[in-house]
Amino acid sequence: MKKIMFSKRYGLEQEVLLKYKNKTRRLIKGDFEDVKTYHGFYGWHFIADTKDGDSVEVIPAYQIGEVVAVAQSYKQCWDIYQKRWKLYNDPSSWRTPDAILGDSVQETAGWTNKMFVRADLMPYGIRITDIKAERLQDINDGDCLKEGIMEGEFMNTWDRYYYDSWGDVPNHITFPTPRQAFAALIDKISGKGTWNSNPWVFAYEFELLTLNDFKRNRI
Numbered sequence: 001m002k003k004i005m006f007s008k009r010y011g012l013e014q015e016v017l018l019k020y021k022n023k024t025r026r027l028i029k030g031d032f033e034d035v036k037t038y039h040g041f042y043g044w045h046f047i048a049d050t051k052d053g054d055s056v057e058v059i060p061a062y063q064i065g066e067v068v069a070v071a072q073s074y075k076q077c078w079d080i081y082q083k084r085w086k087l088y089n090d091p092s093s094w095r096t097p098d099a100i101l102g103d104s105v106q107e108t109a110g111w112t113n114k115m116f117v118r119a120d121l122m123p124y125g126i127r128i129t130d131i132k133a134e135r136l137q138d139i140n141d142g143d144c145l146k147e148g149i150m151e152g153e154f155m156n157t158w159d160r161y162y163y164d165s166w167g168d169v170p171n172h173i174t175f176p177t178p179r180q181a182f183a184a185l186i187d188k189i190s191g192k193g194t195w196n197s198n199p200w201v202f203a204y205e206f207e208l209l210t211l212n213d214f215k216r217n218r219i
Contacts (some may be wrong), residue, residue: 001063001067001068001069001119001120002061002066002068002069002119003068003069003070003071003117003119004024004061004068004069004070004071004121004126005071005114005115006021006024006070007189010026010160010161010162010185010188010189011148011150011161011162011170012024012154013070013072014188015068015148015161016070016126016148017121017124018206019208020148020150021146021147021148022146022205022206022207022208023143023146023147023203023204023205023206024147024204024206025136025139025147025186025201025202025204026061026095026201026204027136027190027194027199027200027201028048028058028133028150028199028200028201028202029147030048030050030056030058030200031050031051031198032048032049032050032051032058033049033050033051033202034048034049035048035049035058035134036048036049037132043063044060044062044064044131045057046058046060046133046202048200054201055161058133060131060202060204061202062128062131062204063128063131064128064129064130065127065128065129066128067125067126067127067209067214068119068125068126068127068128068129068206069119069120069124069125070125070126071114071115071117071119071122071123072107072114072117072122072123072124073110073111073112073113073114073117074106074108074110074111074117074121075106075111075112076114076145077121077122077123080123081123095216101118101121103127119158122177123214124208124209124214125208125209125214126206126207126208126209127206127207127209128204128205129205129206129207130204130205131202131203131204131205132202133200133201133202133203134200134201134203135198135199135200135201136186136194136195136196136197136198136199136200136201137198137219139179139182139203141177141178141179143203144158144178144179144181144182145178146205147182148161148185149178149181149186150172151184151208152172152174154174154202156174156176157174157176158174158175158176158177158178158180158181159172159173159174159175160172160173160175160181160182160184160185162188163202183195
């Protein structure tokens, strides 16, 4: 099973788990003139035209119907491991990651860094329901909201949330349009100037799986 990471610093991980966010755009590596979509025998194919006149197939990291683990540090998941591990992993015993990893999970790199966790030990997952290839700036206001941009406290304002260094206290920056809020967000996530460069992206739509649904879909 693969895993996917959402930024906790900018509130995206929290918004996925609260079902506020159900789309994510990931950059397609390469400088392409165009990316065309075709439906073939094995599903959708994405063919990119290079500036040299060549055509290459670009493969999305995830496929429609694929179940992907939402990466979190073991420390973040600890309460869930203790309270609900029996329900979604092994009904026959009260197993914890310690028993599965054969070591104290607090001593692993994954205790505080979700880059080093095992996908099969994550409590939450998503199922990919749709994939599109498009330019980053093709995003509309509706998709900005699906990406986690929130309506502001005052009329006609839109908020991009972020968290303090401890990941606990939410703050927000207000923008006049959802697109401006998303543009500021993507520049934080993918690097300054990403929005203006308008790269090709895969736009993934997904649904959050409950603990029991995620258990049944593990492969």
